[in-house]
Amino acid sequence: MDMISEGRARVYLSKDVFYNPKMSSLRDISVTFLKAVSAKNKRVLDATAATGVRGIRYALESGAKEVTLLDMNRKAAKMAQKNVKLNKLRLKVINQSLQQFASQHKGSFEFIDYDPFGSPAPNIYDLMRISWDGTILMITATDTAVLCGAHEAACVKIYGSKPLHNELCKEAGIRILLSYTARIASQFNFGIAPLLSISDMHYMRIFIRLDYGAKNAINSVKSTGFGTFCRKCYQFRFKTGIVAQIPEMCENCGSKLEAFGALWLEKLHDNQTVSKMARIKGIPLISLIKEELDTPFFYSVPKITKNLHLPSVSHYKVMEALARKGKKATATQFDANSIKTDADSEEVIGIIRALSK
16 A cells, blocks of 8 residues: 655555545645635535545644545545544544535534535535535536536536637636536525635636625625627627626627626635735745736637737737736736736737737
8 A cells, every 4th residue: 555745644545545646736725725714723624535635634734623524435434534543633534425414514614625526516505505604615626628618518507507618718617617606505695705716737626705694695696697709809798697688799890709608707816815825835826816817808819819810929028018008917827828908809909910010
């Protein structure tokens, strides 16, 4: 049986229990997040424990007072218990499904981590059952092909949203996941407040706080809406509301628009939380998010130059040119060589044309 070290934890590995070494960077982010939101003396549930490495790291590195490891797989629960002893900790290890666990525990945790294989959608309802006012949920989705539009029908079926299948798909996927979570949370009178949202490699992950109250729930649902995207002139527009009026033709160039949603249209991050994380640990992705303009969607400079048959242009040069015009412009986590800006598509394309000469 192999043993590895990750962070301050040591864990035994087995071929029968899932462990993904490539996700250690995500676990670094999650530990840093708990530190940033003052996890000391808080109760944490790792609802998909597997080897237990994530929950063990929370106990060792974040200062959490009480950590519970939950896994429905008997072999995983035994392995997690063995690894708890290896690290000389006293953590609860429970061999149950999330549905069984949720039927027995109401409002028991300040932090709940849910990192399933595939879509989290089927169990978000159960996460709400064990949450209370102020609970922070950390939810991972690895069904990125669905959320990114490669399987549109599946996204409509699972999340009740029409996805995008282009360069904007990762951000659209995050916003679809947030929209779905907001709708389920509202059934429990919770509103959601995104603290951090990440799309990296093959996963998407949201960190949200639940705020109890009918007004909070209604405001969250009203923060969702629909978008349109023009593949010719790259203009995107958004309409909030349950029954949003979506135009069919682009007001800028007259081309047919592609509609998508429902999706979350408010902020993806909490500036204070992200800034604290950046101070605690130098994680490149968090540093990028800290500087990223938190507005919906972005412009892919390579995509624009390719479709307009223009020479390649550095997205940094485009950002500099926009800044000289008094516009905000940053890089984005969602797509390399792309920019987020408060400038409209005509301004962006005009600068790209000028720079390409």
